[in-house]
Amino acid sequence: MSLALTLCLAATAAIAWGLWRAVEWLWILPRRLERALRSLGLQGNHYRFPYGDIKDDARLSLEARKKPIPLSHRITARVVPNLHRAFDINGSNKLAFSWFGPYPRLIIMDPEMVKEILNTKSGNIQKSRINPFAKFLASGVATYEGEKWANHRRIINPAFHVEKLKCMMPAFTICCDELITRWENQTSVTGSCELDVWPEFVTFTGDVISRAAFGSSYKQGQRIFELQFEQGELLMQTIRSLYFPGFRFLPTKKNRRRNEIHREVIALIKGMIKQKEEAIRKGEARTDDLLGLLLEYSQRHSNEDVDHSKNVGLTTEDVIEECKLFYFAGQETTSILLTWTMVVLSMHPDWQERARDEIFEVFGQNKPDFDGLSRLKVVTMILYEVLRLYPPGPFITRQIYQESKLGDFILPAGVQLLIPIILIHHSKELWGEDAEEFNPERFAAGLAKATKNQLVFLPFGWGPRICLGQSFSLVEAKMGLARILQRFKFELSPSYAHAPSMVLTLRPQFGAQIILHRL
Template identity: 55%
Template sequence: MVLPTGASSYAASVPWSLLAYGLLGLALLRQAGRLLHRMWWRPRRLERALRAQGLRGRPHSLLAGDLRENARLNREAWSRPLPLGCHDIAPRVAPFLCGVVREHGRRACLCWFGPVPRVIVADPGLARDVLSNKFGHLEKPSFPALTRLLAEGVAGLEGEKWVRHRRILKPAFHLEKLKSMLPAFSACCEELVGRWAESAGADGWCELDVWPELQNLTGDVISRTAFGSSYLEGRRIFQLQAEQGERLVATIQKIIIPGYLYLPTKNNRRMHEINDEVTSLLRGLIEKRMQAMKEGEIGGKDDLLGLLLESNMRHTDEHGPSSLRMSTEDVVEECKLFYFAGMETTSVLLTWTMVLLSMHPEWQDRAREEVLGLFGRNKLEYDGLTQLKTVTMILHEVLRLYPPFIAISRKTHKEVEIGGVTYPAGVVVDLPVLLIHHDPDIWGSDVHEFRPDRFAEGVSRAPPAFFPFGWGPRTCIGQNFALLEAKMALSMILQRFEFELAPSYTHAPHTVITLQPMHGAQIKLRAI
């Protein structure tokens, strides 16, 4: 029998088609198996290991874990503002967290971020053990797709690369270097208070939402101190990073969906556009500065970028091959982090400080008396800023009651024992800074009162449960920068204005990465 023309080739091709479909089916089964392992079998195994040691908490549920319940409780709590003067903010800011700790205890209790087990540790002694990482098996939780869009700087690094970056960055944040940045701090603050004074009416009063005003201030400060003469280019980066933060917050609950940030949604496309523009602007600034330094130009070494690049070159000279230095991409990511951490932390600290001093005018008067006693109406100098005892106490008490970041997280990458419980690899340990700062067993029955004199003898003599900038080897490297900037800004405001809450102000703290006023911070100011 003779086959029709082409039939033999068709017959030969059939097995290959079947093989291709078979391989595709196997690949799909493999991916389905990985997904099932990630979303069900692995969480169940970790849950059994933790519960076998007596940990109590919420049971694992497929896919979302406790995200839906957390979102539901947030919506309910955030719909109701707090009474003016109420500083018992934890039940409103973090109702899910409060409920889990109240029901299952502060030492260690279990909840779920999608398929990831999270153990809440609200005991300050255990929190210090975790932050000191004396066990050596804890690291920052990683969301690579997320951090690539915001900042992959030293705060998210681990191991030898973290050690190297921290060592290179540290000289730029030395107090002696920060002194040289005071003129930039002062110039930005002078622009702010001058603009506010011009807004005053015939009676000397004006009403402002100080929250965006203070965001712009700290964005200007970080732009000037990071890039010096390239301040205007830096300001554009600040604006883009601020938009990026808002867009990422809107996406945060969807990141448990594998590959979600790579889907071509309108929001995702815009975030990638922002990241590309920020990276391009920063790379241009960095390469221009590096070329100038190679040609022997010495200007601009007192800004953060100049100090960072100088330290990077010195590190290479002292420690060997160029492979150990930061690459241009590394410097780009550190600059992104300058913006996010430097702008957000100080702006929320200053905003809540103005709100609380409006609620407690007796402390506002004491702080103003101190500032005027040291400086009068003159320019502020570094030595005087270091003598501001009352202002410093106030800032610390605001950081206690309204910490910029309400929780700190670490993840086990190897089995580790904490407080008598052995945690397998893959468990996130959450340290609820807000709950620790508001714990009456630690701070006393007046824990929710605004009492700056708790810090009259300094942070070292206060209860060892104060973590606004973290603790241990990973304490925020920009802590001194943030506090010096806050002292400068607050002191210049106190020199020029007295202030009180506007009738339109609603006391509604909530979290958008940092702890922010949901409806703004409307303040009435009177020039003095």
């Protein structure tokens, strides 16, 4: 057999194999999974080759984003119109399924099933690995599984213990001082001003995470934040479409930009790490912040006496990925929480006054301290209620990699699981008839009483993978809000348009224009 014929046959076989895999992925497997789900009595849309519900979901999202909504907390139809519609059409027994391309996505609102999913330690149900572009934004402890996840979690967890949070208070205070001074300068002439608080809080929380976790300033990390924000926008575009295997290797304009951002972020973080290491050697930097802990374990990994097979340390690449994750997540969650809190307290001035009265009762005109923040009951109730109505991450996804029992169902491999946090938080069945109203009193007796011990409050997730930085975020939010309420009253500007929108997280599409009045 000639070489040319051999190569031709090999190429033909490769093409045939590729076509068969494509047919199996886009036609045979979806049909088999749909039959399996319907045989269990589950309801959902029929699979449509090859995009499933992606195009309809994109159309619904585009329509929802065209205009703002009336000023209220009934936001689910705008934020997640596809999930809202899925339950309107197919929802039964708190379950329905839709299609993310060829993958059936089971949408679950049953608290017991949610608890089972988030509490599982089985390797059968894991984070989805379908979209490789997500790694360009961040991976780290939030995306790892198994022993690697457990190891990273164990290493990072001490950075967010109560005693470490107390040590971070000076950094919080400095950042708050800069925010308040900036706002006071803008109100110095007339005693009031209008500003968009969303970018203000992006700067504030970026400064906090930089100083408290990495020992640097916002100015030093500003370029990283800008690049991560752009990377997030690019990732959202891929999430709204079907990813075909190998697409990330094509030299498209967006793919080139993703790689450029990734390389620049890596270079910036490497520079920050080098600077931190040098400062530690000179005794000029803390070693008990997040970056200090990561570097300590990285050095252990490079020690010749370490048994690398036990995975007890961190590589330099591991440190970089954890930094990317916390630069993004550490800023995003709290900036969104503070933004929606300002909007909501502008809508409900009576609660704004109640929070201010409590803050003056606890601190007077003094700057807040850690112990005092823990006594702010009304402020805590308000923050919980804002997190309920405007959760930073509107849903959580998982994927079944091996046949698994969930509740009363045996689900096949290939099924995605989606926990619609925002629908659960707004459910009248789970929270009562006032579920879409702002009522912080529901948390007056604590979380357990508010939720009747059901797993229906999920702003930071739950179970073994609950957000490591939740205490950090809440302390930061309390500190920032307390300082603002000590110095200002605020109301919505006439130019504000109520438009909560899903872009990786729940953001104000047209900004959050607030009028500040100096006290």
